Amino acid sequence: MPVNYAQLSDPNAHYTMRDLSAETMGVTADRGERSVEITDVQTTIVDGNYPWTLVRVYTDAGVAGTGESYWGVGEPEIIDRLTPFLVGENPLDIDRLYEHLVQKMSGEGSISGKVVSAISGIETALHDVAGKLLDVPAYQLLGGKYRDEVRVYCDCHAGDESEPASNAREAERVVSELDYDALKFDLDVPSGHEKDRANRHMRGPEIEHKAEIVREVCETVGDRADVAFDCHWSYSASSAKRLLREVEDLDVWWIEDPIPPENHDVQREVTHSSTTPVAVGENVYRTHGNRQLIEEQATDILAPDLPKVGGMRETQKIAHMADLYYTPIAMHNVASPIGTMASAQVAATIPNALAVEFHSYQLGWWEALVEEDNLIEGGRLTVPERPGLGLTLDMDAVAEHMVDGEELFDEASEAA
Numbered sequence: 197m198p199v200n201y202a203q204l205s206d207p208n209a210h211y212t213m214r215d216l217s218a219e220t221m222g223v224t225a226d227r228g229e230r231s232v233e234i235t236d237v238q239t240t241i242v243d244g245n246y247p248w249t250l251v252r253v254y255t256d257a258g259v260a261g262t263g264e265s266y267w268g269v270g271e272p273e274i275i276d277r278l279t280p281f282l283v284g285e286n287p288l289d290i291d292r293l294y295e296h297l298v299q300k301m302s303g304e305g306s307i308s309g310k311v312v313s314a315i316s317g318i319e320t321a322l323h324d325v326a327g328k329l330l331d332v333p334a335y336q337l338l339g340g341k342y343r344d345e346v347r348v349y350c351d352c353h354a355g356d357e358s359e360p361a362s363n364a365r366e367a368e369r370v371v372s373e374l375d376y377d378a379l380k381f382d383l384d385v386p387s388g389h390e391k392d393r394a395n396r397h398m399r400g401p402e403i404e405h406k407a408e409i410v411r412e413v414c415e416t417v418g419d420r421a422d423v424a425f426d427c428h429w430s431y432s433a434s435s436a437k438r439l440l441r442e443v444e445d446l447d448v449w450w451i452e453d454p455i456p457p458e459n460h461d462v463q464r465e466v467t468h469s470s471t472t473p474v475a476v477g478e479n480v481y482r483t484h485g486n487r488q489l490i491e492e493q494a495t496d497i498l499a500p501d502l503p504k505v506g507g508m509r510e511t512q513k514i515a516h517m518a519d520l521y522y523t524p525i526a527m528h529n530v531a532s533p534i535g536t537m538a539s540a541q542v543a544a545t546i547p548n549a550l551a552v553e554f555h556s557y558q559l560g561w562w563e564a565l566v567e568e569d570n571l572i573e574g575g576r577l578t579v580p581e582r583p584g585l586g587l588t589l590d591m592d593a594v595a596e597h598m599v600d601g602e603e604l605f606d607e608a609s610e611a612a
């Protein structure tokens with residue numbers, strides 16, 4: 197028999213004073229038609245270009261909402277573990293329920309990592325539920341719009357990623373044929389000049405090879421597109437500084453994650469060393485995890501990943517904090533249409549949104565997961581006026597693309 201994670205004991209129930217459940221807090225007032233209760237939370241993993249964790253929150257009002265937790269192992273178990281803390285709660289109390297889950301999981305690790313990503317998916321599903329119950333789009337729950345459509349940047353992969361001309365050809369294709377005006381390419385690609393990658397040091401010819409990729413791509417697209425380049429936490433501080441300086445005269449949108457993400461002091465120094473814009477943020481969690489980056493201006497552009505960082509309200513909080521320092525937000529995103537739309541809904545509500553990433557342009561069925569069509573057109577994602585996230589999962593498509601051994605959502609729970 198598999199372990200039933202919903203039945204794990206709750207040690208926190210015995211020793212924390214800060215239980216934020218409705219019962220403990222005395223949040224029991226009759227809300228008329230809005231006296232709705234959560235009945236169940238379920239997950240299904242879809243085998244996209246990442247193993248996407250879709251999350252469904254069911255209620256006794258016959259309304260279910262969909263969210264997405266950052267891809268990978270462990271999220272379904274954590275969400276099963278969290279479900280008893282949600283059943284019986286009113287799904288409209290999104291903020292308190294988020295804090296309730298963070299508090300309940302404090303011992304198991306709710307500062308960062310998988311627990312925060314699990315909560316992110318639930319929190320997003322709660323916005324979908326709440327929007328449907330109140331008949332408003334999710335962006336309206338978050339304070340309304342700065343923009344109707346959100347700029348989308350396309351994460352690109354050339355045939356031969358080490359070949360500058362190959363990257364430039366793909367850039368041209370994505371701009372002229374797919375109609376994007378914002379792109380990103382990987383820059384942590386082999387140059388043929390490496391001696392030992394473990395030490396993170398880049399030799400001169402490696403730096404020149406990367407600068408050549410940047411130069412060819414940027415000169416090919418010219419002012420038709422903005423282009424970012426991702427280093428995936430690969431290099432030493434001195435190598436990162438040399439790379440940033442090498443491309444200073446090129447029109448780079450940003451260089452992403454040139455150094456590992458753990459040492460904040462080094463990040464600040466690297467960012468401050470050059471006028472080339474630096475973007476970081478996809479590997480930090482919650483508002484607290486982003487605070488120093490923002491306050492010390494240790495990044496020029498912040499790149500939170502909504503299904504990972506804490507969900508919709510947490511991403512909005514981070515963006516508002518960043519706006520105090522005039523720092524733009526480029527939302528990292530490798531999600532299915534659910535996490536992508538959640539990101540777009542938040543991006544619509546913040547003044548400092550630069551763009552939302554799209555990471556599935558080579559996956560033919562990305563959009564088939566939902567019933568709606570043409571989500572991204574002309575490099576823009578129009579935020580829908582439908583309730584909640586404005587998307588409906590296509591359950592046949594979910595069933596078709598589930599990972600082996602996964603079970604489809606039990607929609608009978610919706611009426612429970």
Ligand SMILES: [Mg+2]
Binds near residue numbers: 478528
């Ligand atoms: Mg990245």
